[in-house]
Amino acid sequence: MPKLKIILLSTAFNGLTQRAWLELREAGYRPSVVLFTDPAAVCQQIEESAADLVICPFLKDRVPEQLWRNPRRPVVIIHPGIVGDRGASALDWAITRQPKRWGVTALQAVEEMDAGPIWATCEFNLPEGLRKSQLYNGPVSDAAIRCIREVVEKFSNGFVPVPLDYSRHDVVGRLQPNMTQDDRTFSWHDSTDFIKRCIDAADGQPGVLASLAGSQFYLYDAHPDVRRGMPGELLAVRDDAVLVATGDASLWIGALRHKPQPGEQTFKRPARHVLSGRLDDIPLLDSSLARQPFSDEPYQPIRYRECGHVGELTFEFYNGAMSTEQCQRLVQALRWAKSRDTQVLLIRGARGSFSNGVHLNVIQAAAEPGLEAWANIQAIDDVCLELFSARQLVVSGLTGNAGAGGVMLALAADIVLARSDIVLNPHYATMGLYGSEYWTYSLPRAVGPDMAWKLTQDCLPISALQALRCGMVQEIGPRCPDEFGLWLLQRANSALLDPIYEAIRVRKAERSLPAIQACRAGELTQMRRDMVENRHGFAEKCRNFVLKRKACRTPERLIAPWARVAEAQAAP
Structure with missing residues (x-):
């Protein structure tokens, strides 16, 4: 060595x-x-x-x-x-x-x-x-x-x-x-492509400062649309995003951060949350798959298509964070997808992170963060339950990095396929949490009880290759996102007949939902103590994460x- x-x-x-x-x-x-x-x-x-x-x-x-x-x-x-x-x-x-x-x-x-x-x-x-x-x-x-x-x-x-x-x-x-806000500035009369590029270049930090709805905000998470209006005008709301008219079309803005006052710290949140109270007269666009099943809308955080006997459900949540409301929307989408005449249900992320579990920024912004965290963890558990109870063979595609509940969400599927060189963090303890998302069922099922304990207690990242070796992942696909998407659909289409998945298909048929639900009940007993009673400092850890406070030691x-x-x- x-x-x-x-x-x-x-x-x-x-x-x-x-x-x-x-x-x-x-x-x-x-x-x-x-x-x-x-x-x-x-x-x-x-x-x-x-x-x-x-x-x-x-x-x-x-x-x-x-x-x-x-x-x-x-x-x-x-x-x-x-x-x-x-x-x-x-x-x-x-x-x-x-x-x-x-x-x-x-x-x-x-x-x-x-x-x-x-x-x-x-x-x-x-x-x-x-x-x-x-x-x-x-x-x-x-x-x-x-x-x-x-x-x-x-x-x-x-x-x-x-x-x-x-x-x-x-x-x-x-x-x-060093790029300044003067270098990033734009006018809503500018083209959609130019404004999007300004916002893309400031993604993460520091965001682009702009006027919107009569106030100053830092903007993040931009997606183009073809609708038109008076530049700077709010045209519509869909899920957590607001649609703003530009010089030649429009942009969906998914996240905003208030411009702070001197001595104030602010953090990004879903745009609809930040603009709450200013959107009463703005049209709300329906994003339900049940009512808009095969929409060609350019911006769809949750979208669906079918290929042969496979139904592919893609969800794209900014930075992989899943709020209570986003989880509820995903539950409704899954219920509709499960009702379709398909034999395989493929769930996958988009180009960013696959999922990092609950939405800490939304939790921190709530009037009672502990209660919002409690609602959020139950909502993401509901997403996992929809996967466990699916009639179809469920395949999850780890298109990007995943952490905590996001890893366990993927493991609720019958087959887990990962893009090459992604990083997984299958643990919760660094946030002061016991963990839920049925991890006490799905992780030991995948890797055995000893390895499950080690992964959750060591609190270290693992590679896609390590995940494959220990049984968390069944196959690894191409690193290129577009190539991985094609490979993922091909593997999902062959999963029903491929002999390497015979044992998984048998295991699915023998699954006991009451036993799975018992794992959830035990986890939530622990999580209530962590989230509501703050047993291990979750409130402080959440605040430090959201406000990006620097570590005091290694x-x-x-x-x-x-x-x-x-x-x-x-x-x-």
Whole structure:
């Protein structure tokens, strides 16, 4: 096994950092994580660990001089830009300007930000129409992992990184300023494509500040429509989104954040919630599958189609969060889909996260967050019950990363198929929750009781490959989202006859719904104590997550044993 000691220095243990951690472990390393708290603490942790190499997959903070000046232990930054690109707004500018090619560069930390010598680079064709989080978790993440692999291999072989040289014709990136709201500004008289691109480029953080319904909001989650009206006018409401007229058509806006007053903290919420009280005279469009079963509307958070004997139900909820109301809509959609004359029911996500369980932002905004959380967990349990009780063979397609209840929602299906290289977090304890979504039934059924206990208590991410090995996933499909969609439908169509699923079909026929419901009852007894009575600090953990408060230390579970050696020796 490789002896190289690698530390991942990151602002947060985000999706890319998790994927890098899993990739290195799969290659035989035992990487340790350091979350950036304050420079002195970070330096101490890394110096005492005797690490050989520091890689920064996601770092918003400046690398302390004490670290980057050490010639024996390089600090390598994974920058989401092509060679020569510098600055903190790399993806914002890329989405705004739409170059044909973009990339990721691994460069050594030096005094000047993003100006160090180059370890590796990987380019890709820049897709159109993706918001920043989709670009980051898709092509950027894929390129970053390839760069990290290359960095580790080159370091082991004594590679000397190549200085950045702007005189070379192939170095086309340049230093770019941090994008400001002035750079992002638009008029509702502008084209739909332009406004969408502005919003896509600010996805996640910070959003685009704009006037809407007489107030200032940060905008997120934009989807084009063909309806027309007076630019800036609210035209309609569908589910949680509002439709706003543009210069040439209109845009659905799915999420908003109030512009904060001095000293105030605000967070994004579904647009309809934020504009509550201002929408009384705005037409409400029906989105029910029962009444609009095969709609050609361009924006449908829940949509359905049939192919042969397969009914495919796609749900697309922003950032994978599922509120009480969204779960109730999905229950109604599933009941209708189950009534169709199909033999296989395929449920799948869209291009973003598959699901991350309950909607913490909606919970935090409620007058009684604990009671809203309690309603939300029962609503998502109802979604799972519709899958367990389906007459059809149920296939779930994990199109993106999933966490907590989102993983367990997928496991309520009979067959689970995953897109290559997604990351799963099948645990709840870091949020102070016991967990529900029938996990005490579906997870032991898939992986056995011992592994189920380990996964939920270790609170560590697992890769699609690990999920396949332990039985959570039956097959892994292509990484490309479009290719995966085609593959997923093909596998769902063959699932009824494929001999590899014979045991699963038999198990479905022998399923006992009363036993499954008993698992739910036991889980909810525990969850009431966690959500309503706040037994393990869920209220505080939810607030910290929603307000994006920085970690005060690196969790012990992310520190490798070798990185604790100095700490153990220093203990009395």
